[in-house]
Amino acid sequence: MPIMVRKIKAKQILKRHSQSVSGRAIAGSLxxxxxxxxxxxxxxADAGVSYADIASKSDDEVCALLFPGRNEHASACRQPDWEAVHRELAKTGVTLRLLHAEYRDSCLSDGSPSMGCDRFCKLYQSYVVANGVTSRVERKAGSTIEVDWAGPTLEIVDPVTGESATAYLFVACLPFGRYAFVEPALDMGETTWLRCHVAMYEWLGGSTPRLVPDNLKTGVTAHPREGEIVPDERYRALADHYSAAVLPGRVKRPRDKASVENTVWHATMAVIGAMRNRTFRSCI
Structure with missing residues (x-):
């Protein structure tokens, strides 16, 4: 089954060109x-096509018309029946991780190459977006934990030397009920990142099938537009230990982890804002 790769924003380019916008301005705006x-x-121009000819067409149709064959490539992995996956997710006790395991077993039985769990989850989300259906995953209780660092920081003052240090807030959220976990840390290094996750899981008393971080380097080595997401090796090992698939939000797409973004804002007000006039001696 062919899958789409990154496309030129052809329809938007033609629309702006029809409005007499210069090429430089079009490039800047898009x-x-x-x-x-x-x-x-x-x-x-070669195809004799103007914006009026393609105004009612979708972006994919316009790209296929102007650049036939360019935006597709054959996937080496057997593609799941996403419509069937979507139906199965509506059933009690069914998760993407379970469906991926069944898909992998099916591929093994007929000798077909299979994609990893992270890729499976990402492509399901692409199916949801492309087909305008409601995701079965986003609001299912106990399915996802979103994690991030808060931007604002706290100041920690050493009671002996008087020297100050910066404290960062690790924030996690269960999107269904907006149940939050906040942990202060003295750095945002990999070891601290992993330690905060362990503390989070201990506090929550369990794990979820999906773990949605930002694209920070301590968590994600590579997040290509196509192909397998590459989590940090130690982060993947931690996720595997807790039976979770790492599914980072897309680059510059904060809505992919909107719940934790909102929780970061509330944590900033409740912790950093409300306690701005207090002096802290440690993170404990």
Whole structure:
């Protein structure tokens, strides 16, 4: 089954061009290169296509019209029946991790290559977005933990030397009930990141099938637009220990972990804002 890779924003380019916007301005407004704009306008001219001809078409249809075959490549892995996956998730006790295990076993039985659990979860989310259906995962109780560092910090003053240090807030959230966990830390290094996760799991008294962090380097080594997400080796080991799949939010897409982003804001008010006039001697 072919899957889509990154596409030029052809429809938006043609729309702005029809409004007499310059190529430089189009590139700036869409956050793309001027060469992409020129390439799209050239392809449209060669095909004799204007914005009026494609106004009612989807972005994928426009890309396929101007650049036939470019935006697809054959996946080496057997693609699941996403419609069936979506139906199964509505059933009690069914999780993406369970469905991935069944998919993997099916691939093993017929000798087909299978994708990893992280990739499986990511492609399911792509299916949800592409088909305009409601995700079975986002609001299912006990399915996801979202984690992040808060931007604002606290000051810790050594009672002996008087020297100050910075304290950072690790924030976690269960999206279904917005149950939150906040842990102060003296750094944001990998060891501290992992230790905060252990403390979080101990506090919650369990784990979830999905763990949604940001794309920080202590958690994610690589997050390509296509292909397997590559979590940090130690982070993946920790997630495996707690039977969780690491599914980072997309780059510059805070809504992918909206619950923890909102919890960060509340934690900032409740901890940093409300206690701004207090002096702290330690993180304990």
């Amino acid at each position: 956050g793309i290169s001027r060469s992409s704009v020129a390439e799209t306008l050239g392809a449209a």
